[in-house]
Amino acid sequence: MKTLTLAAGLLAATSVVADTPVLTVYAPDYFTSEWGPGPSIEEAFEAQCNCDLQYSAGDLLPRLMLEGDKTRADIVIGLNTDVTAKARASGLFDPHAQDNTALDLPVEWGDDVFLPFNWSYVSFVYDATKITSPTSFEDLAKIDGKIVIQDPRSSISGLALVLWVKAVYGDQAEEYWARLAPKILTVTKGWSEAYGLFTSGEAEVVLSFNTSPAYHIVAEEDTTKQAAIFSEGHYPYFELVGKVASTDQPELADQFMAFVLSDAFQSLIPFTNWSYPAAQPVSEWPEAFQVLPRPNAAVMYSEDEAEAIRKQAIEEWRRALSR
Amino acid sequence: MAPRLVPITAGLVVCGLTLGPLFALIAHAGIGGSLLAADWAALRFTVMQAAVSAVVSVILAVPVARALIRRQFWGRGFVLALLGAPFILPVIVAILGLLAIFGQNGLLNIALAEIGLPKLSIYGAHGVILAHVFFNLPLAVRMVLFGWQAIPAEQVRLAHSLGLARWTFFQVLEWPMLKRVLPSACAVIFVICLSSFAVALTLGGGPKATTVELALYQAFRYDFDFEKVAMLGMVQMGLSLGAAMIAISVRVPVVGQGLDRSISLGDTSWPVAVWDAAWISIALAFLGLPIASVVVDGIGGLWDLPKSVWPALGRSLWMALISSALAVALGAALASRTGEILATLAISMSGLVLGSGLFFFLRAWVNPFDFALFVTVLMNALMSVPFVVRILRPTCEATAQNYGRLARSLGLGWPAWGLWVALPRMRRSLGFSLGLSAALSIGDLGVIALFGSAETATLPLVMYQLMGSYKIEAASGAALLLMMAALGLFMVFDRWGQNARA
Numbered sequence: 001m002k003t004l005t006l007a008a009g010l011l012a013a014t015s016v017v018a019d020t021p022v023l024t025v026y027a028p029d030y031f032t033s034e035w036g037p038g039p040s041i042e043e044a045f046e047a048q049c050n051c052d053l054q055y056s057a058g059d060l061l062p063r064l065m066l067e068g069d070k071t072r073a074d075i076v077i078g079l080n081t082d083v084t085a086k087a088r089a090s091g092l093f094d095p096h097a098q099d100n101t102a103l104d105l106p107v108e109w110g111d112d113v114f115l116p117f118n119w120s121y122v123s124f125v126y127d128a129t130k131i132t133s134p135t136s137f138e139d140l141a142k143i144d145g146k147i148v149i150q151d152p153r154s155s156i157s158g159l160a161l162v163l164w165v166k167a168v169y170g171d172q173a174e175e176y177w178a179r180l181a182p183k184i185l186t187v188t189k190g191w192s193e194a195y196g197l198f199t200s201g202e203a204e205v206v207l208s209f210n211t212s213p214a215y216h217i218v219a220e221e222d223t224t225k226q227a228a229i230f231s232e233g234h235y236p237y238f239e240l241v242g243k244v245a246s247t248d249q250p251e252l253a254d255q256f257m258a259f260v261l262s263d264a265f266q267s268l269i270p271f272t273n274w275s276y277p278a279a280q281p282v283s284e285w286p287e288a289f290q291v292l293p294r295p296n297a298a299v300m301y302s303e304d305e306a307e308a309i310r311k312q313a314i315e316e317w318r319r320a321l322s323r
Numbered sequence: 324m325a326p327r328l329v330p331i332t333a334g335l336v337v338c339g340l341t342l343g344p345l346f347a348l349i350a351h352a353g354i355g356g357s358l359l360a361a362d363w364a365a366l367r368f369t370v371m372q373a374a375v376s377a378v379v380s381v382i383l384a385v386p387v388a389r390a391l392i393r394r395q396f397w398g399r400g401f402v403l404a405l406l407g408a409p410f411i412l413p414v415i416v417a418i419l420g421l422l423a424i425f426g427q428n429g430l431l432n433i434a435l436a437e438i439g440l441p442k443l444s445i446y447g448a449h450g451v452i453l454a455h456v457f458f459n460l461p462l463a464v465r466m467v468l469f470g471w472q473a474i475p476a477e478q479v480r481l482a483h484s485l486g487l488a489r490w491t492f493f494q495v496l497e498w499p500m501l502k503r504v505l506p507s508a509c510a511v512i513f514v515i516c517l518s519s520f521a522v523a524l525t526l527g528g529g530p531k532a533t534t535v536e537l538a539l540y541q542a543f544r545y546d547f548d549f550e551k552v553a554m555l556g557m558v559q560m561g562l563s564l565g566a567a568m569i570a571i572s573v574r575v576p577v578v579g580q581g582l583d584r585s586i587s588l589g590d591t592s593w594p595v596a597v598w599d600a601a602w603i604s605i606a607l608a609f610l611g612l613p614i615a616s617v618v619v620d621g622i623g624g625l626w627d628l629p630k631s632v633w634p635a636l637g638r639s640l641w642m643a644l645i646s647s648a649l650a651v652a653l654g655a656a657l658a659s660r661t662g663e664i665l666a667t668l669a670i671s672m673s674g675l676v677l678g679s680g681l682f683f684f685l686r687a688w689v690n691p692f693d694f695a696l697f698v699t700v701l702m703n704a705l706m707s708v709p710f711v712v713r714i715l716r717p718t719c720e721a722t723a724q725n726y727g728r729l730a731r732s733l734g735l736g737w738p739a740w741g742l743w744v745a746l747p748r749m750r751r752s753l754g755f756s757l758g759l760s761a762a763l764s765i766g767d768l769g770v771i772a773l774f775g776s777a778e779t780a781t782l783p784l785v786m787y788q789l790m791g792s793y794k795i796e797a798a799s800g801a802a803l804l805l806m807m808a809a810l811g812l813f814m815v816f817d818r819w820g821q822n823a824r825a
Binding site: 062065082086154197 | 423427785790
C-alpha cells in the first residue's frame with residue numbers, strides 16, 4: 001500500500017495551497033535546474049506578479065500534444081524553431097501579443113505566435129591547442145582532427161547543421177557531406193554526449209554554439225575552446241516561448257510574455273543560459289559576450305522552407321554518411 | 324508449490340502493464356505508417372548487433388564464470404560485486420568510461436603507440452558490440468554462475484569418485500546446465516540490445532549504426548506520429564518474443580537431485596589454474612578499467628556537486644528500494660518457462676511506447692504527469708522482472724524438484740514451504756535479484772525523462788542536467804555518486820544473499 005500513499009502524496013503536493021494565482025510554465029529540464037535560468041526568472045517574475053510561478057519540467061511538445069487542450073500549462077518556454085510548424089498547426093497556442101520590434105536579432109522576426117527569448121549561432125567549437133581555426137566549410141573538411149556532430153533525427157542542433165549545409169551548398173549538399181565524412185568521428189544522439197566526447201579529448205571539434213566558449217572563459221577561465229566563424233555565415237538558433245490558448249490565467253500569461261522582453265528577464269539570460277538575450281542590443285550584453293567572435297551573416301530557412309526541405313536534407317546526410 | 328493464483332496474477336500484472344499501454348496507444352492512434360528504406364536498414368542493423376552482442380557475451384561468460392566458481396582468492400567478493408557495475412551505469416557515463424580505454428586517446432591507443440603500432444578505432448559495428456558486451460557480460464557471468472551453483476554437490480562428488488574424465492564430467496553435468504542457462508541468458512541480452520540507441524549511434528560512428536529505437540524516437544519526438552510509434556513498438560515486441568520462444572524451446576530436464584551442499588569443482592592442476600587466472604584477469608581488465616576511469620574522472624567533481632543532488636539521491640534510493648521489492652515479488656511468482664516469455668515482454672518495448680501508451684490509458688481518469696515518480700517506480704520494476712525471473716528460475720526449479728515430493732508427503736502448506744524450504748535455498752539468488760533490480764532502477768533515466776519535473780528529479784536526471792549546462796566536471800561527480808549508490812545497494816543485498824547458510 002506504500003505506493004498508494006505515495007501516489008496520494010504526490011497528488012496533494014501538486015495541488016495549490018493558497019489562493020495566489022498559479023502560472024504553470026512548461027520548461028526543459030536544463031532550464032529549471034538550479035544552475036539554469038529558471039529559478040532566478042521565477043524569483044524576478046514573482047516579485048512583480050503577485051502570483052506563484054510553477055515550473056513543470058520535461059519534454060515540451062510531445063507532452064503538450066499528448067495532453068491537448070486538457071493541459072494545465074499556461075506558458076511553454078524553451079521550444080525550438082524545428083518544432084514550431086507542428087506546434088502552430090496544433091492550434092494549442094495563442095498569439096504572443098508582444099511587439100516584435102522590441103527584439104534585437106540577426107534576422108527579421110515576423111512570427112506573432114512564438115517569441116524568441118535567447119539565441120546564438122550554431123557553430124563548430126574547437127580545441128585551439130590542437131588545431132587552427134577553420135574559417136569555412138571547405139576548411140572544415142581539411143582539418144587535421146576529428147569532428148563530433150549530433151544526429152539531425154534526434155537533436156535540434158544536428159538538424160540545424162543539416163539545414164545550414166543545405167542552405168550553403170544547395171544541390172551539392174550531399175556531395176559536401178561525403179567529403180566531410182572522413183573527418184566525422186561519430187554522430188551522437190544529443191548535444192550532451194557530443195560535448196562530453198569533446199571535453200574528454202576524444203575529438204578536436206564539436207558541433208555546438210558560438211556562445212559555448214563564454215562558459216569556459218567565464219566559469220573556468222579557459223580560453224582554449226573557441227568557436228570557428230565561417231565566411232559562409234551561420235545558422236541562428238532561437239529558443240522560444242509561447243502562450244497556451246487554453247490557459248485559465250490569460251492575464252498572468254500576457255504579463256509573463258511581456259516580462260520575457262523586459263531587461264529584468266533578458267539580463268539573466270547570458271550567464272544562466274550561455275546565449276545572447278533576444279531583446280537587448282549588443283552594447284547591453286555582458287562584456288564576455290560582446291567580445292565573442294560573431295559571424296557577419298545569418299543564413300536561415302523560413303519555417304515553411306525548413307519543413308519542406310527537412311526530410312530530403314536529412315536523407316542526403318544519411319546517405320552520404322552511410323557509405 | 325505456490326498456489327496457481329500467484330503466478331497467474333503476476334502474469335496478468337506484467338501483461339497488463341506492457342500490452343495494456345501498447346493497446347491503448349493503438350486504440351488511440353491506430354497502427355500503421357510504412358517502413359522506409361532507412362527503417363529497413365535500421366532493422367537489419369538492430370537485429371545483427373543484438374544477436375552478435377548476445378552470443379559473444381554468453382560465450383565469454385562461460386570461461387569467466389567457470390574460473391570464478393573454481394577459484395577461491397582474496398578479493399573474489401569484490402570482483403563479483405564489480406561484475407554488477409557496468410550493467411547499471413548510465414549510458415553516457417559508460418561510453419565515456421569505455422572511451423578512456425578504447426578511444427582515440429585512450430589507454431589502448433597510447434600503449435599501441437608506445438610499441439609503434441597504428442591506432443585502433445573503436446567506432447563502428449565492433450565498437451557497438453564491444454560496449455554491449457561490456458554492459459552485458461557481467462550479467463551473463465552471474466547467470467551462468469547461478470547455474471553452476473544449482474548443480475548438487477553430491478553429483479559432483481559422485482562424478483569425482485567415479486573418476487570421470489574432464490570431458491565426460493562436462494558432458495554429464497555441465498553441458499545440460501549450460502544448455503538450460505545459456506539460451507535464456509542469450510535471449511535476455513538480445514532483447515536489451517534491441518532497444519539500444521545512444522550506445523549504438525555514438526560508438527557505431529554514424530547513421531550506418533541506426534537502430535529501430537532511433538526511428539521510434541524520431542516518430543515520437545519530431546513527427547508525433549503515434550501510429551508509427553505503435554507499429555515500431557509491435558516490431559520490437561515481435562522480435563523479443565521470438566527470441567524468448569526460441570530460447571525456451573531448448574527443453575532440458577533439471578539436473579538430478581541433491582541435499583544442497585555447496586559445490587566444489589576444485590581442480591588443482593596448474594594449467595587449469597593458469598587458464599582460470601587468465602580469464603579472471605581479462606574480465607577484470609575489460610570491465611574494471613573503464614569503471615576505474617569513471618572513478619578517477621568523478622572524484623574531482625564530487626566537491627562541485629550542487630546541493631540538489633542530495634534530495635535527488637534520496638529520492639532515487641527509495642524509488643530503487645520499492646521497485647526492487649516489486650520486481651522480485653513479480654519475478655519470483657513468474658520463475659517458470661511461461662513466466663520467462665511473459666517477463667520478456669517487459670523489456671521488449673521502448674519506454675516511449677510504454678510511456679505514451681500509459682498516458683492514453685490513464686488520461687481518462689488522471690493526469691499521468693502528476694504521478695511521475697510512481698510511474699517511474701512501476702516501470703523500473705517492470706524492466707527488472709525479466710532478469711529476476713532468469714536468475715531465480717534455476718534455483719527455484721531445483722528446489723521444487725529436490726524438496727517438492729518431501730513437502731507434499733509432509734503436507735507442507737504454501738507459507739511454510741516458502742519460509743522454511745524455498746527462502747533459505749533461494750536466498751543467494753534472491754539477494755542478487757534484489758541488488759540487481761535496485762541498482763538497475765537507480766541508474767535508469769527511463770520514463771522520468773518524459774514524465775519528470777524539477778521537484779521530482781532523480782540522480783540520473785540531475786547528472787544529465789549538469790551535462791546540459793556545461794558542468795561536465797560536476798556531472799562526472801554525479802555519475803560517480805550514482806555508481807557508488809547503485810553498487811552500495813547492490814552489495815548490501817548481495818551480501819545478505821551470500822550469507823545464506825544453505
